[in-house]
Amino acid sequence: MPEQPYTDNDLRAEAARQHDQIFDEALEFVGVGESMQDAYVGSTLNGDEGSTWGELVEGEAFGEAQEKIHALIRGAADVSEWAVNLGADGLEPLPEQLSAQTDNGPWFRLHFAVRPDMPDDMRRALVEGVGAEIAKHFGEGTVTPAESARRVQCGDCGAVGAVDTSEDGRAYLYPSGQIGH
Incomplete structure (x- = not known):
């Protein structure tokens, strides 16, 4: 035994x-x-x-x-x-989240949890990187600011818009700014 x-x-x-x-x-x-x-x-x-x-x-x-x-x-x-697994693993939730909105409400929402000692720039890179990867699957030009389907909401500031990936590779929420700012 x-x-x-x-x-x-x-x-x-x-x-x-x-x-x-x-x-x-x-x-x-x-x-x-x-x-x-x-x-x-x-x-x-x-x-x-x-x-x-x-x-x-x-x-x-x-x-x-x-x-x-x-x-x-x-x-x-x-x-x-x-919640129990986060605590047991020593992780803490981030306030940032990514949420894709449709006419019928959220399509999905992603919450993040990291170790407390993770530097802020790494936290930001995590959220922005996931946002950029998701943005690749929305397809360029498939979402315009006038459309409400397939829009993403920033969990930090609540802004809603389409996801665009800029030349620097970062995901941005159009028209209101950077995801995970």
Whole structure:
């Protein structure tokens, strides 16, 4: 019999199962409202000042916002295994992401995770390099700024446009600038 009767994968799978279970149990409908009450609404923040959900909306409007937030939580993808594996491997997610948009919503979205000691220029090169490779498959001239299908959204700034590859080999989001900037 081996020294330990389980593998690293067994540990990760159980951690992912419990991670998911914790979120399921912690985010009951009433708990969402309680958590919202004193939380700041991001769009109202100006430095250290802003409005909480409880200050901003009351009564029926608060309940509507609570229902919408609860629905978003319930519809969220289960990334428990991904999160556990990132932590176990010592990786951290980058804020940058690449997303291809269609008339019916996102076609795909790529998230990146790297070691904390990866230099910023290497992080940028990773995101730009993947963006450039994807851009090669869109085909030159197949996407114009007026088209909404096959458009890419920058996860950093939210800009949406077509992907162009410049002479320097970098992927750029037309018309708004560089992917992963």
